[in-house]
Amino acid sequence: MENHYRLHKVGKVWAAILLFTSVGLLTGVSTNTVHAADTPGTSVPQPETHVVKVRYVNRLSNSKLVDEHNFTVETTETSIDITKNIPAGYVLSDGTPKTVPADQSEQTVSIEPKETTISFREANTGKILPNPSHWKVAPGEFTTLGANYLPQGWSYSSERAVNTKKVVFNGEDQVVDIYPVNNTPDDGPTTVVTFTDAAGDTFPTVTIPYSHPVDEEGYTDIEEYVPAGYVISPDLPKAYKLTGAPISVNVVAAKKYTFHYYYQDPKTGTKYDFGTSSTLAPVGSVFTKKSSVGAVFLGKWQIDPNELKDPQTYVNNGQTIDVKMYHPGDAVITGTYNFVDENGISRGKAPISALADYDLSDTELEPHVPTGYELVDHVVPVKPGETKVRIKKTTPDVPPYVPPYHPTVSTTLTLVDADGNVIKTVTLTGEQGDAIADLNSQIPAGYELVPASSNPTYQSGTQTLVLRKKQTPADQKTQFITNGNGSAAVYVQNSKAPQYTYDAAADTFTEDDSLPALPMSSGWLAPKKAVVKDGETYYLVGAHSYLRASDVTTSKVAKETGVVTITAAGGASTYAAADQTGKAVQTLAPGTAWKYFAVATNADGSHAYLVADNQWVSANAATERPAAATGQFKIGRDAALTFTGNGVVVRGRVLRPGTAWRVTGVKTSNGKTYYRVATDLYVRSDYGAYRK
Known part of the structure; x- marks a missing residue:
């Protein structure tokens, strides 16, 4: 066995090399294979390599390129670990594998900004407020926080009421200080x-x-x-x-031009509607699809790239323009929903076809729910294969009713007047605890029970009931009546509603200046109402305080401000009653705009706007115009419900988490902010975040 060595040094180094040689000889290990540097004249082949370019794209920004990296891999390698080179501030999107095949020259990897939190802190106390906002925004980008993030009476500045705050994202959680508003209307000129x-x-x-x-x-x-x-x-x-x-x-005069987003399945020809977005712009202004359409939709849905390449220009005349949608994968998903009860037993199955990255809500699911059951899961994602949907019985099983045993007893009723004089005595028999059904037949003519004695039951022994003489119309006074079932409410429908007190001796109601006037749109429990001889009605809203009927409405009222335009061809009448009953107050001309201060929901579901004290105009005769707003609303981690302009939930329209929607208007109702993302379609501010 021949071995070649180079002697670089002497002493300890030499001894180490010799020891290695000896070990090789003693153990039978071949020392023929050595490094090229140790074998003069011998070269060892290097492994073959190639370069794979990995492109990291932001899923939440229409797959915009964030960074790219060239990996040098050996031919024998089958995969590449892409996690070590993810750009700072980003994470892999859900469902994206941590490795990619090494046998292709270029790979695209879906990433998204990692979630960061913006918390709000009271600057004067250091208290961190609950309910922070969560964001997925690329580092270096910014958002402008609006008034919807501020509690009532707070500001982003210590000097005056500032309702915006620019925040630059850096991939880390941030804290924003807020301050009490300390300025008043007299702090400066109007x-x-x-x-x-x-x-x-x-x-x-x-x-x-x-x-x-x-x-x-x-x-x-x-x-x-x-x-x-x-x-x-x-x-x-x-x-x-x-x-x-x-x-x-x-x-300048303006009209709304509208984009209608849709997808048509090439296999079946079925059209799927994505809704609309509208823009108020000058009449005659010029725009293109690329400059005006929304950017991000549900999941991977995007505007069809060919639409964005469309060179056609449009002149705004209030028209509606169709815009095709595109999905990079299977656009329409076919699956089966398995309706499973509380015990895990399948009660029926239903095939379903719907758009990918879409959630089905009650509207689509309810027609398939087995008879006698109702949904537990009200929003279910569309996915291939079988999906379990939880249901429960509409009426749960209950044991058969067994009536309780009541012994038969005799009770003696002593009927007396207010002074305790006995008018009549009678003994009756019945089951203990049951109401005395034929009581009225025992009351002498010209008398009636006082309210406190009106519900006697069969009890063993003697009971005393107090009677009083019936009043005639001549001596009839104010009548106090239970309002509804005793839990009805009234709402103030003018700027301030004075409170009244009742003088029993004089049988009159008088405005009480010692009690505060109640504000517009405030609601008050009114368990009783008083009807005066002249027909005027008052509602009991406190221990001894009343509101006059003309100052309130029994329709449910939400505090809200905005502008409505009269759309009825012949104009619209205003009424003192929100449900448009009674005599008209005045007529508002068609095309005129009116500021409103509250919105009423009537018993039949119709709505009305309060345009002046005690003057309501029907929503059927007017169109609401929310405040102008531009920007984008991004849905948070949970699916978002949508609402009409009147605050009614739109069934079947749920916006998926992480999607962004173009904002064309904003309104406030009952302290909540709503952003318009399509025609008569709003999303509430607490479902995500708005940025300009």
């Missing part, structure tokens, strides 16, 4: 705004107080005050500083 159209005609001026909320730079967006059917001239700013100097703004 500003008068005049709007003038292209013909030189002016609209009624708008006065804005200095206390009106501003953005971080001190500007106030005045688009919400623009007359209905107009927008601010495109060459003018939309926001101004309130300095007290008059502001003149030119406005």
Whole structure:
């Protein structure tokens, strides 16, 4: 056996090499295979390699390229670990494997920003508020937090009411300080705004107080005050500083152009509707699909790339334009829903076909639910194969009713007047505890039971019931009646509703200045009502305080402000009653715009707007115009319900987590902010986050 060695040094190094050689000889291990550097004149083949380019794209930004990395791999390698080179601030999207095949020259990997949290802290106390907001936004990008994140009476600034806050994302959780609003309407001058159209005609001026909320730079967006059917001239700013100097703004006639999003299955020809988005823009303004359509839809759904390449320009005349949708995978999923009861037993199955990345809600599921059952799972994702849907019996099983045993007893009724004089005595027999059904037949003519004695039952022994003489119409006083079932409510329908007290001796109601007037839209439990001889009605809302019927409505009222435009051809009448009954107060001309202060929901489900004290106009004769808003609303971690402009949940329209929607308007109802994402379709602010 021949061995070749180079002697680089002497001493300890030499001894180490010799020891290695000896071990090789003693154990029979071949020492012929050595490093090339130790074998003069011998070269060892290097392994073959190739380069694989991995492109990291952001799933939440239409697969925008974030970074790319070249991996050098040996031919014998079958996969590449892509987790070590994910860009900072990102994570792999759900369902994306941690390795990719090594036998292709280029791979695309879906990533998304890692979730970060924005918390809000009271600057004066250091208290962190509950319910932080959660975001998936790329590092370096920013959002502008709006007023919907602020509690009532708080600001992003310690100096005045600031309702916006710019936050730059860095991949880490952040804390935003908020401050109590300490300015009042007298802190500065009011500003008068005049709007003038292209013909030189002016609209009624708008006065804005200095206390009106501003953005971080001190500007106030005045688009919400623009007359209905107009927008601010495109060459003018939309926001101004309130300095007290008059502001003149030119406005131009505007119409809404609408994009209708749809997908048509090429196999079956079935059309699926994604809804619409509308933009209020100057009449005659020019736009393209690429510049105007929304960006992100449900899951992987995107605008068809060919639509964005469409060079056609459109002139705004209020038209509706169809926009095709695209899905990179199977657009339509066919599966089976297995309806399983509380015991895990299948009660029926139903085939279903629906769009991928879509959730079915009650509207689609209920027709397939077995008879006698109802849904436990109200939102179920569409996926291939079989999906379990939990159901429960509509009426749970109950044991047969066994009536309790009641012994038969005799009770003696002693009927007396208010002074204790006995009018009549009678003995009756019946089952103990049962109501005395034939009691009225025992009461002498001209008498009636006082209320406290009106419900006697069969009890062993003697009972005393108090009678009083029936009143005639001549001596009839104010009648106190249980209102509904005793749990009915009334709502204030004017600026302030005074409270009244009742003088029993005089049988009159008088306004009580010592009690505070109740604010508009506030609701009050009214267990009783009092009807005066002249027909006036008062509702009991406190221990001894009443509200006059003309100051309230029994329809449910939500505090809300906005503008409605009269759309009825002959105009619209206002009524003192929200349900549009009674005599009309006045008629509002068609095309006129009116600010409203509350929205009522009537017993039949119809709605009305409060446009002045005690004046309601029907929602069927007017169209609501929410405040103008632009930007994007991104759904949070849970699916979001959608609502109509009247606050009614839209069944069958649920927005998936992580999707983003273009915002075209904003409104506030009962302290909640709603963003318009399609025609008469709103999403509530607590389902996600809004950014301009």
